Amino acid sequence: MLKEQGHEFASLVAREDVWELSGTVIFVHEGHPTRIDYLVICDSSWSTRSVNVSGMMGSERFTIDLEVDSDQSWKRNGVAQAEVFGCVDVDLGFSPSTNILPIRRLALDVDEKAEIKVAWLQFPSFELKSLTQVYHREGGNIYRYESGGGAFKSVLAVDDIGFVIDYPGLWRAESAT
Template structure:
């Protein structure tokens, strides 16, 4: 089992995020975001479990904020069914990943899984946990590998795009204009 720790700071300096990736054996992301994020002030604590191929198996977490304390679960059953807070979510059927909207950590899983060559791109769908309302919806995304360590991320739904710089493990180090490594 390999542990990898990273700390990000958001661009406006109002949030810090401590994240621990576990590779091999039990594959998880453990994360805590503290500060102001996505229109909320508080703490986001979550864990993501993923399969050997890098697709999401489950994500569980909680938000403690001035709006109160809210827990959430997203589960991807082996049968392909997605459950959001225990309720079937058929709109997520085509999704492979969870994208937790307040953090760059979950961009790491598709980047590591795709093994794109420079110049190649791939489109996928993720179960997007949107903040601050904590709704989950499909988010169509495209990743394009621009160089050895830079990917372009595009949200096909909104047209948003940004550059993601990664390390040799494929872990996001810089989410251009939003998060950077300390």
């Protein structure tokens, strides 16, 4: 997760039978200017189908392409990723925007909770790992979030669409429009 100062622009667009979550994150990481662009494609049920992450950290360029089939088998740049088999959602470790995916997919009622496993693209290593997460909808736009078996806990405030607008100590939206 980002603790450094920076900015992100993210958008969610419905196109025919898919959802497109895209954005750009710009910040300084360990003294290096960093720009990361991402595009996540989900089907109509909010299941992740593809992810493209590209950018620069200092002078180093990178591109990561993830593909997910209907059996939740993942490939990274064409290579099978057994570690994340069965994961429905992706979590981009450099942005809170991908929290919208399980929030929309699960459509929890107030006081409902769900435990899921996500394909977590860690930052800054960009390793892909399985991560257990718990979402507990405590109020209309408030979710208690846990990951790593409770090792990390936070209370997320989201807007009416499901984008995180406050991730205490890590991220806060400057504008929700």
